[in-house]
Amino acid sequence: MECFRWTSPTGWWGEELQGLGLVQEEIRFLINPELIAARLFTEALEYNECLIITGTEQYSKYTGYAETYKWMESHKDETPRDDWQRRCTEIVALDALKFRRFLDQFDPGKMIRELNKAYCGFARPGVPDQNLCAVATGNWGCGAFGGDTRLKALLQMMAAAEAHRDVAYFTFGDRELMRDVRDMHTFLTDRNTSVGTILGLLQQYYQSVCKNCHAPRPDVSLYGFIYEKVCSTAVSPVSDMDEEDEEHEPMDIH
Secondary structure, rough: EEEEOOOOOOOOOOOOOOOOOOOEEEEEEEHHHHHHHHHHHHOOOOOOEEEEEOOOOOEEEEEHHHHEEEEEEOOOOOEEEEOOOOOEEEEEOOOOOOOOHHHHHHOHHHHHHHHHHHHHHOOOOOOHHHOOOEEEOOOOOHHOOOOOOOHHHHHHHHHHHHOOOOEEOOOOHHHHHHHEEEEEEEEHHHHHOOOHHHHHHHHHHHHHHHHHOOOOOOOHHHHHHHHHHHHOOOOOOOOOHHHHHHHEEOOOOO
């Protein structure tokens, strides 16, 4: 499954297709043109909705991104077909929030919204865990939408853990981010840290670091804060989840 990190500020699928943009959403429409048909009947998504598209075929290869994008050649899609003769592909579109200020995204309500949105895209109720493929995702809602790559990586890993999904996380050549995300994942899984506990840490980070910060960015990094808190104290899960904490999945993403 590919998690398509759709970043429309209004929640409309393919909104920028006829504009001047040529980034992830537009590129995916161009190389998988069957996606365009979904614009005819897809409504704006609510906060707890995602768009799942099954069976689209890739027809083109390309190089570059945005201003450097170029069509390269035709692509022969060798992906197997299911019983309905659809390609065994699943593209999940998730509309991310846009942040004008870097600190706004650490507001607990905003983090819960993004966490729930990712969970809607990753969860498949009723499907046995052994039949769930990994989620291919990356820097969802970052770049022009102002999302923090490390926060978004952590939120997506939390959602995937609750949904019992493995993750193939792509950092698009950012080796420092790759190491940071890998090290954080290893750190949390080695300590069997629950999703509820991590959510509690995120809320603590907002209250103690971000809430009264007057600079554009805080002096204390999110991951540094988590490392320090987990190593120095016994961290409790977020309060409104205490009764359900036994159900929270540990971070187990590969």
